Amino acid sequence: MSEEKPLDKCTVKELREIAMGIESIHGVSAMKKDELLRAIKEARGISEEKPGEKPVETIREVKQQIRALKEKKEELRNSADQIGVKRLKRKIGRLKKKTRNMARVAS
Numbered sequence: 529m530s531e532e533k534p535l536d537k538c539t540v541k542e543l544r545e546i547a548m549g550i551e552s553i554h555g556v557s558a559m560k561k562d563e564l565l566r567a568i569k570e571a572r573g574i575s576e577e578k579p580g581e582k583p584v585e586t587i588r589e590v591k592q593q594i595r596a597l598k599e600k601k602e603e604l605r606n607s608a609d610q611i612g613v614k615r616l617k618r619k620i621g622r623l624k625k626k627t628r629n630m631a632r633v634a635s
Contacts, residue, residue: 535565535574543568587630594623 535543543564547556550571559567569575597620604612 535568540564587627590623590627590630594620594627597623 533542535546538546540561543561544556544559547553547559547564547568550568552571553567556564597616601613601616601620604616
């Protein structure tokens with residue numbers, strides 16, 4: 529197998545051959561493709577994050593964003609910028625919905 533081929537494009541058989549060569553990976557024959565990819569990338573120190581992809585947020589981080597936007601909304605309300613207030617209100621609503629979905633998935 530050529531080393532130039534990206535891991536994501538490799539077949540399960542090729543990934544198993546690669547994983548067999550890495551001592552820190554155990555149970556290779558029982559692993560599925562996504563498990564093999566994750567284990568190989570972890571062993572090689574390759575990050576899972578793709579360029580341009582946002583990192584996964586936690587509920588706490590999203591709630592911090594909501595608090596910051598609420599403060600900005602109050603500042604805009606005091607400056608009588610109604611369009612800006614509406615935009616922030618919609619954005620806050622979307623983030624609240626996101627936290628509810630994240631909580632539902634987590635439970």
